[in-house]
Amino acid sequence: MTTSGEPAGAGGGSPLLELIGISKAFPNVQALDDVTLDLRGGEVLALVGENGAGKSTLLRILEGDYHPDEGELRLRGEKRSFASPREARALGVRVVSQEPEIVPDVSVAENIFVGELPRRLGRFFDRRALLRQTRGLLERFGFATDLDPGASGRSLNAAQRQLVEILRALRPGVSVIAFDEPTSSLTAQEADRLFGIVRRLADDGVAVVYVSHRMREVLHLADRIAILRDGKLIAVREAGATSEPDLVRLMVGREISAFFERHHAEDHVAEEAILRVQGISDELLRDVSLELYRGEVVGLAGLVGAGRTELAKALFGERRIERGRILVDGKEVRIRSPRDAIRAGLAFAPEDRKAEALVLVRSVRENVSLAILDRIRRFRFIRGRQETAIVSGLVQSLRVKTPSIAQEVGKLSGGNQQKVVLARWLARHPRVLILDEPTRGIDVGAKAEVYTLVRRLASDGVAVLFISSELPEILGISDRILVMKAGRITGELPGEGTTEEEVLSLAMVEAP
Amino acid sequence: MTVRKDELGGPGAPSEQETGRRSALRLLGHGVSFVGAQNLGLLAALAVLVTIIRVQSPYIFLTSNLLNIGSAISVLGVLAIVQTVVIISGGLDISVGSAAGLTSVITATALVHVNDLGFGLFAGLGIGLAAGTFNGIVITFGRVNPVIATLATFSGFRGAAELTTNGNSVGVTNSSFNYLGSGRIAGVPVPFVILVGVALVFFVALRYTDIGRNVYALGGNPTAARLAGINVTRYKLGVYMVSGLMAGLAGILLTARTTSGQPISGSQGLELASITAALLGGAALNGGKGTIVGAFLGVTILGVLENGLTLLNVSSFYQDVARGGLLVAAVILQEFNLSGLRLRRGAAAGTGLVGAKQVE
Numbered sequence: 074m075t076t077s078g079e080p081a082g083a084g085g086g087s088p089l090l091e092l093i094g095i096s097k098a099f100p101n102v103q104a105l106d107d108v109t110l111d112l113r114g115g116e117v118l119a120l121v122g123e124n125g126a127g128k129s130t131l132l133r134i135l136e137g138d139y140h141p142d143e144g145e146l147r148l149r150g151e152k153r154s155f156a157s158p159r160e161a162r163a164l165g166v167r168v169v170s171q172e173p174e175i176v177p178d179v180s181v182a183e184n185i186f187v188g189e190l191p192r193r194l195g196r197f198f199d200r201r202a203l204l205r206q207t208r209g210l211l212e213r214f215g216f217a218t219d220l221d222p223g224a225s226g227r228s229l230n231a232a233q234r235q236l237v238e239i240l241r242a243l244r245p246g247v248s249v250i251a252f253d254e255p256t257s258s259l260t261a262q263e264a265d266r267l268f269g270i271v272r273r274l275a276d277d278g279v280a281v282v283y284v285s286h287r288m289r290e291v292l293h294l295a296d297r298i299a300i301l302r303d304g305k306l307i308a309v310r311e312a313g314a315t316s317e318p319d320l321v322r323l324m325v326g327r328e329i330s331a332f333f334e335r336h337h338a339e340d341h342v343a344e345e346a347i348l349r350v351q352g353i354s355d356e357l358l359r360d361v362s363l364e365l366y367r368g369e370v371v372g373l374a375g376l377v378g379a380g381r382t383e384l385a386k387a388l389f390g391e392r393r394i395e396r397g398r399i400l401v402d403g404k405e406v407r408i409r410s411p412r413d414a415i416r417a418g419l420a421f422a423p424e425d426r427k428a429e430a431l432v433l434v435r436s437v438r439e440n441v442s443l444a445i446l447d448r449i450r451r452f453r454f455i456r457g458r459q460e461t462a463i464v465s466g467l468v469q470s471l472r473v474k475t476p477s478i479a480q481e482v483g484k485l486s487g488g489n490q491q492k493v494v495l496a497r498w499l500a501r502h503p504r505v506l507i508l509d510e511p512t513r514g515i516d517v518g519a520k521a522e523v524y525t526l527v528r529r530l531a532s533d534g535v536a537v538l539f540i541s542s543e544l545p546e547i548l549g550i551s552d553r554i555l556v557m558k559a560g561r562i563t564g565e566l567p568g569e570g571t572t573e574e575e576v577l578s579l580a581m582v583e584a585p
Numbered sequence: 586m587t588v589r590k591d592e593l594g595g596p597g598a599p600s601e602q603e604t605g606r607r608s609a610l611r612l613l614g615h616g617v618s619f620v621g622a623q624n625l626g627l628l629a630a631l632a633v634l635v636t637i638i639r640v641q642s643p644y645i646f647l648t649s650n651l652l653n654i655g656s657a658i659s660v661l662g663v664l665a666i667v668q669t670v671v672i673i674s675g676g677l678d679i680s681v682g683s684a685a686g687l688t689s690v691i692t693a694t695a696l697v698h699v700n701d702l703g704f705g706l707f708a709g710l711g712i713g714l715a716a717g718t719f720n721g722i723v724i725t726f727g728r729v730n731p732v733i734a735t736l737a738t739f740s741g742f743r744g745a746a747e748l749t750t751n752g753n754s755v756g757v758t759n760s761s762f763n764y765l766g767s768g769r770i771a772g773v774p775v776p777f778v779i780l781v782g783v784a785l786v787f788f789v790a791l792r793y794t795d796i797g798r799n800v801y802a803l804g805g806n807p808t809a810a811r812l813a814g815i816n817v818t819r820y821k822l823g824v825y826m827v828s829g830l831m832a833g834l835a836g837i838l839l840t841a842r843t844t845s846g847q848p849i850s851g852s853q854g855l856e857l858a859s860i861t862a863a864l865l866g867g868a869a870l871n872g873g874k875g876t877i878v879g880a881f882l883g884v885t886i887l888g889v890l891e892n893g894l895t896l897l898n899v900s901s902f903y904q905d906v907a908r909g910g911l912l913v914a915a916v917i918l919q920e921f922n923l924s925g926l927r928l929r930r931g932a933a934a935g936t937g938l939v940g941a942k943q944v945e
Contacts, residue, residue, distance in 0.1 A: 389812070391811075391812065410811075410816070411811055411812050411813070411814055412814045412815070412816055415813075415814040416814075421812060423812060428806075428808060429806075429808045429809060429812060430809050430812065431806065431809055432801070432802045432805035432806045432809050432810070432873060433805065433806065434805045434869070434871075434873040434874050435801055435802065435805050435873060439798055439801065439802070442798075443798070443802055443809075443810075443813040443815075444813045444814055446795035446798055446799070447795065450794070450795045453794040453795055453796060454793050454794055455793060455794065455795055455798065457793075497813065
């Protein structure tokens with residue numbers, strides 16, 4: 074109860090929803106510990122904290138999905154049980170999920186109004202009314218050009234799926250809306266419009282809870298910021314009275330350095346590039362050439378859809394290239410499958426770690442050792458001790474928070490899952506490491522650890538290709554920055570002294 | 586030692602004087618790890634089942650009856666084990682029963698022409714392998730869903746079996762071949778010895794080799810497996826080839842047990858029974874999960890159930906109902922059991938890595 078003494082917020086309105094002394098324990102972890110917090114109508118309250126700090130648990134409680142072990146919830150002064158998601162919805166409390174469930178084979182309109190389809194003549198649903206309502210909703214919030222009400226759920230990209238999820242929550246009678254990292258899959262423009270929606274909801278008197286890992290976003294958008302750490306409410310700050318370093322310090326409980334010793338481009342003039350890519354093209358990539366040298370981190374920037382992931386997958390043999398050559402240490406290699414790429418010394422941590430990198434139902438041990446089984450076996454038998462030593466060593470040096478290496482990976486938090494993916498490739502000692510959005514959805518503490526790790530790998534001589542949509546991150550970590558747009562590399566910038574504007578202008582130049 | 590403890594997530598008990606109790610606990614831990622915590626429920630179910638039957642009929646514990654059960658479950662056992670492997674890899678093989686039937690008639694026919702044990706085995710295993718390879722090619726290169734592909738060959742192999750002998754059974758007189766079905770080694774029926782051998786081979790392969798790891802990875806997340814450098818196509822193909830080979834072995838056992846090649850009777854329904862046993866044993870249809878110990882226990886439970894109901898003179902119609910009920914109950918219980926165990930293991934596991942370090 075370190076915070077009950079905080080002064081009332083600038084919004085000043087009476088609390089709409091009060092959380093009083095909420096505690097929730099899971100085996101082995103106290104997810105929430107005596108959290109008292111009030112949500113006020115007309116106000117945006119940001120909720121920040123590292124993964125595992127208790128943000129998700131808090132949202133699940135608001136959603137009616139979890140029930141607190143202790144404490145109570147009061148809506149407009151009245152005690153409510155929030156016994157089920159249905160009840161939470163009936164009370165006007167909505168949570169916008171980070172990973173929306175979209176029904177693939179029905180339209181956007183039906184996805185938005187799922188469960189509440191307009192009907193007439195009893196149970197027959199009224200398609201025309203549905204489309205009309207959907208268009209109205211899209212126009213009201215300025216998304217008419219982003220979403221076609223008739224498009225099928227299957228055809229939506231990540232940002233559009235997120236929009237559908239947001240629109241689901243915008244119902245008459247809603248009094249509390251919680252957003253769980255809504256911008257993690259949105260472009261800058263889409264995010265801007267989302268901020269517009271959030272402000273508008275607050276202006277309409279809705280109490281908005283906004284969970285995000287992006288400090289700038291939070292400082293820009295929120296009225297008050299609540300910081301959670303290890304299940305406890307550490308502080309509630311007025312947005313105007315705090316700063317990014319302040320928040321990070323509160324979240325992590327220690328200072329984090331964002332500065333790295335960089336490599337200098339002139340160091341490798343005489344060297345042969347570890348990886349040399351010459352004019353590779355396919356249906357999306359257009360004549361892409363690049364070199365990666367020993368010990369450097371090369372940032373790959375660009376807007377969503379610029380072809381960065383496709384380039385990574387092409388290099389790794391996961392996409393067929395139509396033309397062009399790939400040389401490792403000056404020798405041409407034929408990479409027709411990830412297997413070939415790994416043999417050539419490449420490693421690739423894909424963007425969507427759950428779908429593409431991890432075997433969620435298997436243990437940390439099995440996930441980490443998956444790419445080195447050929448090196449730790451003898452007559453096809455895995456050397457158990459050697460495996461344990463390698464896996465435990467990596468788990469410790471990367472500080473993977475797991476009860477044991479026998480733990481199912483699916484039960485770890487996002488940041489720890491990402492570390493498991495990295496551990497898999499570190500075990501392999503690759504020459505070239507391709508990281509696609511390695512810090513997406515992980516908390517600041519884990520991010521800082523990823524940066525440190527990347528720099529350490531580089532200083533050990535690994536060439537790292539670092540794909541990211543977060544410009545501060547690219548600018549902070551890269552020795553050189555390559556920028557892509559529409560399948561081409563549109564320019565190269567030095568890592569030091571480059572501004573976000575310079576990168577963006579290359580990312581958005583009109584194709585020649 | 587710390588190593589083992591990590592694996593077990595077992596009771597981490599630092600600095601206690603009662604070393605005796607601790608080593609007993611550790612032994613128990615090893616036992617649990619060998620059987621797999623998720624299989625303890627199955628063991629309990631088996632114990633309950635045996636107890637209930639024992640109360641009603643004294644014959645269950647007769648050595649001859651136990652050996653009978655062992656012999657009776659051997660054909661299904663071999664199929665359930667390989668079905669478990671297929672399910673772990675994220676697939677399903679509905680054709681195993683038909684493939685066993687096809688193997689049975691072809692082996693018998695082969696033995697009629699060349700009365701030689703080796704030739705019979707060669708023909709049987711060869712046909713099984715060919716059937717599995719066909720499945721594998723259709724699934725991998727034809728990109729057909731395994732359920733559909735093996736549903737097609739389920740029908741196709743059965744038809745081929747009937748065509749081979751015009752629907753008739755073929756007697757086998759080769760005594761060394763028939764020994765495989767009715768012989769004893771140190772009093773234990775040969776089919777059961779073969780089943781145990783097969784189970785051991787698959788247990789070791791799944792648990793201690795890179796092949797096993799890769800099969801689990803393939804079933805748990807094929808994309809991740811591919812991106813980790815596993816040749817997914819080759820593994821899938823391999824899984825169905827092995828499945829066919831084991832269906833061939835099952836067909837041989839079937840033939841030897843009945844001393845005749847049977848196109849349908851004897852193998853009919855084995856595909857679904859093998860899936861039942863695999864699921865009973867904790868294999869997950871989503872892939873990536875399942876154990877050989879579980880499959881073995883699953884088959885044993887089905888065998889004991891059938892034997893017990895026969896001892897108790899219950900009509901075979903009820904036996905089918907009982908088997909279905911058992912599957913539903915087991916899967917529901919496993920859900921509960923698993924979540925319960927997970928909680929406790931999670932709690933104990935808090936001492937996992939950290940606790941292990943303290944012990945050092």
